[in-house]
């Protein structure tokens with residue numbers, strides 16, 4: 485079955501969500517949630533063997549991908565060189581499939597699961613989870629653990645016990661236009677002012693503390709012979725510790741023009757809080773490592789600069805283990821693929837975690 489689901493095409497994402505809902509329907513109570521301008525979000529309560537008297541586990545994933553409709557023509561789904569290839573296979577349709585097969589295995593083998601198990605698939609993760617965030621936070625807050633089905637790190641499929649937080653700022657500079665030849669002195673260049681501000685904010689980077697500041701987009705000016713009246717920059721920030729968010733926010737807000745004839749306006753802020761490696765997360769990881777050893781597999785943990793919906797759940801203080809999906813490489817890239825010989829143990833690990841927690 486092939487079904488593309490780019491974030492910006494709500495009907496395509498909803499088609500995929502429908503497909504996932506139909507697949508789990510024989511073993512779950514299924515509920516769709518309106519996604520506004522995005523596709524629908526899916527929450528399923530999975531019927532598993534055992535008495536549900538030990539709290540709730542939330543399995544979390546997303547239905548959307550970064551690939552536009554029609555990508556399958558250039559990047560067909562195929563099996564070759566011991567891998568499955570295709571747009572979204574790693575990030576993160578394999579993780580969804582693994583979870584479904586894990587649930588089926590628990591049912592068929594009648595392995596008791598003491599917790600209530602919810603599966604939530606969001607339709608807007610790749611574009612910031614604005615619509616799904618409240619639903620994620622509500623279900624996470626009622627859970628004792630969150631298992632995120634995003635891919636593991638690298639070909640080893642390392643689990644993710646920490647993720648950086650992400651924010652974005654826009655710096656808008658207003659200067660004073662003038663003819664660059666006739667009236668140079670009357671102008672105040674917004675481009676020059678922005679260049680100085682960029683140098684300053686880039687200096688907020690502190691790699692040892694896990695803080696990076698990346699001015700990724702700049703725009704400004706109209707012609708080379710005009711002193712520029714306007715310029716702007718979009719800046720991506722990543723942080724490891726939540727307390728650094730306030731610190732950076734303060735630094736950005738206190739930017740003042742070098743050239744007093746220019747004005748500087750800063751907007752934006754933190755989008756996703758960091759997933760900090762808490763004691764609860766470490767405990768969850770150690771449980772997973774022990775269960776993986778029973779399967780003859782050694783799993784490691786990793787820190788990533790990329791964010792997921794696990795950032796939101798971890799920030800609520802709910803122990804969150806991320807990266808339980810496929811082992812592979814090339815997320816958001818032309819070589820996106822997963823390792824076939826790791827499908828069985830990754831699926832088994834999800835099943836064992838559901839039964840053990």
Ligand SMILES: [Zn+2]
Pocket residue numbers: 546575576609634635792
């Ligand atoms: Zn993802």
